[in-house]
Structures are given as C-alpha cells and as structure tokens.
Amino acid sequence: MVSLSGNSYDVAAIDFAFSMNFPADGGAVVAPSGPAALLENPDATMIEHAVERIEAATDEQIRAVIERVPDELLDQNGKDQLVAALCIRRGKIREAMKTKGWLP
Numbered sequence: 001m002v003s004l005s006g007n008s009y010d011v012a013a014i015d016f017a018f019s020m021n022f023p024a025d026g027g028a029v030v031a032p033s034g035p036a037a038l039l040e041n042p043d044a045t046m047i048e049h050a051v052e053r054i055e056a057a058t059d060e061q062i063r064a065v066i067e068r069v070p071d072e073l074l075d076q077n078g079k080d081q082l083v084a085a086l087c088i089r090r091g092k093i094r095e096a097m098k099t100k101g102w103l104p
Contacts, residue, residue, distance in 0.1 A: 044104070
C-alpha cells in the first residue's frame with residue numbers, strides 16, 4: 001500500500017502468506033521482514049498508532065471479520081481456531097515491536 005501525504009509517500013508492506021496458520025497458542029509474533037528500503041526508517045509514531053488500533057480490537061470485532069470468510073475457504077472449526085489465535089496474538093504485537101527496536 002502506498003499513499004501520498006504532503007510531499008512524501010507512506011508505504012506499508014503487508015504479507016498475508018501465513019495469515020491463517022497459527023498454533024492454538026497464537027504462535028510467535030515477530031516484526032515483519034522485507035526489503036531494507038521498507039524497514040530501514042520505521043516511523044515509531046505510525047507503528048504505535050497501528051499497535052494501539054490492533055490492541056483496541058475486541059474479540060467480537062475479530063470474530064465478525066473472520067466470520068465473513070466463506071465456509072468453502074474455512075470451516076467453522078477453522079474460523080473458531082483462527083479467532084482464538086488472533087485474539088492471543090493481539091496481545092503479543094507490542095512486545096514484538098519493542099524487541100525489533102521499533103517501539104520504546
């Protein structure tokens with residue numbers, strides 16, 4: 001995603017490759033990897049804002065989004081497992097960003 005703001009670009013790299021393959025405990029959460037050009041100058045203010053929004057998402061909001069996935073792609077058991085894993089992972093993101101040095 002790229003958006004123009006003023007005289008600069010805001011760039012976000014989003015990778016959904018493993019977005020539904022979490023163990024029951026939510027698995028490890030790590031900061032994203034990618035090309036150096038996208039990772040060399042992280043904006044702590046933007047990262048903090050994104051982490052706050054993720055942390056503010058309720059279990060019900062997460063479930064509502066996952067319930068929209070067609071049953072042909074993810075059965076109800078899979079949806080329940082994904083919701084549980086995402087709810088757990090939500091609480092691990094801040095520490096992952098701190099570990100990477102992107103948040104104080």
